[in-house]
Structure formats: C-alpha cells, structure tokens
Amino acid sequence: MVSRKLCLAQDPEADKLLSDDDFALLTGMLLDQQFPMEHAFRGPQKLADRMGGFDIRRIADTDPAEFEELASTPPAIHRYGRSMGRRVQELAHFIVENYDGKTSGLWTLGDPDGKEILKRLKALPGFGDQKARIFLALLGKQGGLTAGGWREAAGAYGEDGSRRSVADVTDAETLTQVREFKKQAKAAAKKA
Template identity: 70%
Template sequence: MRSGGPSPAADEKSTACDTIPHVTRKVCLAQEPEADALLAGDYFALLTGMLLDQQISMEKAFKGPKVILDRMGVFDVHRIAEADPEEFAALVSTPPAIHRFPGSMAKRLQTLAQFVVEHHDGKIESIWKRGKPDGAEVLKRLTALPGFGDQKARIFLALLGKQMGVKPTGWREAAGSYGDDGSRRSIADVVDAKSLGEVRAFKKAAKAAAKG
C-alpha cells in the first residue's frame, strides 16, 4: 500500500466539495462547488448530468448543467423543453462545449426535458414519489425516460439511493451491482476526488477485461 497523504490537487478538490454553500445536501460529482450545488438542489440538473455521462469524463458530464445555467441565465426544464432547437444547440456547442457531441446531446436533452414536462409535469421527482413505488417500479419509470437504457437507469437509481436520500423499498436490489454498499463502479459512488479516481480505475479495468 502506498504511504503518504493525498496529492495537493486531490486535497484541493476534496476541500472544495466539502464547502458547497447554501445547500444541506452535498454531492461531489462535478468536482466544482457551484456545479455540485446545482446538482444537489435540482433533480433535473442531476438527471441531465446522468444523460451527458457517456463518452466524456464523469466530472465534465456533471458540470454540464452549470454551463447551461451560465449561458441561459437559468436552469429550468420548461425553458430547455421550449427552447428553439437551433439556438439551444448553438448554446451547448459554444466552446467549451458541454459534450464531445454537443449537437446530438442538445437534441437528446431537449427530448428528455419535453418528456419530463409532458409526463411528469416538469417534476422528475414524481418518478419516485407518485404512488409510493418500490425500487423495481422506480427503475421501470427511469428506463422509460428518453436516453436512459437499463444500465443508465440502474446507475441513476443507485445515485439517488446512495447520495440523495431517495430509498424506495428494494432500491439496492433494483440497482443491481451499482447499489452494492462500498462499491466503486459508477458515478453513484463518487463522493470526493479519491473515489472519482477509484471509479475511473474500475471502469478502465472493466473495459480492458471486456476486450479480452
């Protein structure tokens, strides 16, 4: 086991994540206090980060909502759903773009926002609050979201349970291995710079193993 404390960079990030202002629930997904504060206080922002979390780094994906907020002046599911598609695509594509494929993600994000407005009255939390569903039902509802396949839905369910206090009956079982206590498999397990590195290492090893 390597001795010594964390690197200065890791220590700086951990400290920043521990000092998010004005929120009682803290997350450290974007590794930036203001971006993480938005994620902690807005479920659609959290959902947006989860949608963006593919083919780019985890922390960049979860910084995306704050970038949109800065450029739109507000982060609001209705505003995103109703935005002119070309203008919204330009907004998210302006360097630094929110994603490696910003045009495609702009369409996906607007489709997701429109679905949430139409089917959940703009309140994504109705997925786990309406009718007091168990974990399996919440997973089913998450999987119905545009852009959310089985794996992404399970990871988001694990994120809700592990970090957001959303724990419907049987949520760990429904989330599968992503719900395991103490795991380092996904963004659901990222609580500081150290765990981010551990999750990244796990993903790298899993990818290498899959290639044989």
Template identity: 60%
Template structure:
C-alpha cells in the same frame, strides 16, 4: 432534493446545482457517456450559465437550433453537442408532458418501489438499462431514496461500498477508485473482444491426415 452536498463534478458551483436541482442531476446522468464522469456532471451548470437558469419548461420549448447554439458554445456542454442537445430537449419534453415539469416527481410521485422507479427511468429518452440502474443507485446512495428494493433493482451498482459508478463518488479518492474500476472493465472488455475475433478455416488433406488451416480476421 434532500442532500447537503455532493462531489460529482469536482466543481463546487456545479455540485451545488446538482444537489438542489433534480433536472440538473438527471441531465448530468444523461450526459454521462463518452466523456469523463465529472465532465458530464459539470454540463448542467455550463448550460444554466448560458441560459440564465436551468428551467425544464424553457428548455423543452426552445427552438432546437437556438438550444444547440447555446449547448455548443466552447467549451461545449458535451463532446457531441448536436446529438446530446437533442437528447436533453427530448428529456425535458418528456418531463413536461408526463410529470408536469416536476423532475423529482419521477422518483417521488406515488412512492414508487425500487423496481417501479427503474421502469420509470428506463422509459426516459436516453436512459437504457445500465444508465437507469446507475441513476437509481445514485438516488439511493446519495439522495435518500430508500424505497423497498432499490438496491436489488440497481443490481451491482446498488451494492454497498462498491466503486463502480458515479453513484459511488463522494470525494476525490472515490472518484479515482471508480475511474480505476472503469479502466479495468474497459481493458477486460477489449481483451474479451480480441479473444472472440471470428475465425475462418478450411480443411486440407494430404496422404496421411487432415490439417485445419485457420486465419484470424482482423
């Protein structure tokens, strides 16, 4: 890794691990769902403390029940320990099988362009379109990944000076700005969903004109 420091979890020890360990960084991104961003990115350090070290090969080879036990120790690494522990092990196995255990090779091997790296990320267990774009933006904005087309491949998340995702968090102020943006987006999505509620209706007629009776389904 080629960055001096990051502010992704807000905890100095956790952030130090994220800055120097590619698997920790990728794992933090994997965990970034249904929990606050900073909680997700603090997860790798919790797991490293319980395992003694964060070794991708060791994680891939651990018995699932044993790994889940470590993952679930309170405070759990994630609010959904069973499903996320499985995903972390699948991610580790993919890195061992496809990249010989070298997580950074995902974005360094063969000097991929932005679009090429996006394709690689989308093939990883637990990484859909959005998560892959956010992680690509994080590499470009904070980890000196400067391959051709990375901003375009990352979409809106690659926009300079945006406040859309963890890729834009560099201090407490930007964390609050990104959090406010996410809250706004969530509210807008709820409003749109409410407006799109299905309608049922039937026509009833009297002696003069048709009247549409509409019922909104809750």
C-alpha cells in the same frame, strides 16, 4: 426535491446545482457517456450560465436550433454538443409532459418501489438499462431515496461500498477509485 450534497462535477458551483435541482442531476446523468464523468456533470451549469438559470420549462420551450447552439458553444456541454443538446431537450419535454415538470415524480409519484422507479427511468429518452440502474443507485446512495428494493433493482451498482459508477463518487479520491474499477473492467472484457 431531496436535500443532498453532491461532488460529481468536482466543481463547487456545478455540484451545488446538481445538489439543488433534480433535472440538473438527471441531465448530468444523460450526458455521462463517451465523455469524462465530471465534465458531463458540469454540463447543466454551462447551460445555466448561458440561459441565466437552469429551468426545465425554459429548456423545453427554447427554440431547438437556439438550444443546440447553447449546448455546442465552446466549452460545449459534451463532445457531441448539438446531438446531446437535442437529447437534453427531449428529456425536458418528457418530464414536462409526463411529470408536470417535476423530475422527482420519477421516484416519488405514487410511492413507487425500486423496480417501478427503474422501469420509469428506463422509459426516459436516452436512458438504457445500465444508465437507469446507475441513476437509481445514485438516488439511493446519495439522494436519500428510501424506496423499498432500490438496491436490488440497481443490481451491482447498488452494492454498499462499491466503486463502480458515478453513484459511488463522493470526492476526488472516490472518482479515482471508480476510474480504476472501470479501467480494470475494460481490460478484463478485452481478455474475455
């Protein structure tokens, strides 16, 4: 576990969980789609509150129907609470089966370089190329990751000083800057 102090959920308790628990951070990244970023990163805290703590093995071992209910109970962890609950459980199973429940193994096991970490992240259920690159950039920019070549593997998300993704959010101001970047990128894509 890397020591970090994140401000992604814009909520002190939720951000502390993200800072302290690698699987909580990975879960927040999984939930960050079709949902406001800071709400997605509050999802792990909602689960922790309902489960009496956040534990990857308990998440993996919980009855699927019961876990879907926990994920979709208002306020749900995501706009699509049940389906995202299933994805969180799939992710927990994957980490337990492939990394013995140690999420950090994704970026530490065998001293991988940035390309290998990206490959491992892309193999996760619910993680495509873009989500994997953003998470790699988040690890490098805010998680203390020192693996060689991580910036190159993260692509534009790894650029120093950029404001294009959750990897660049360190406070309310940078969250606003990232939102503005995304808004401009969306407008430019519509014109193209």
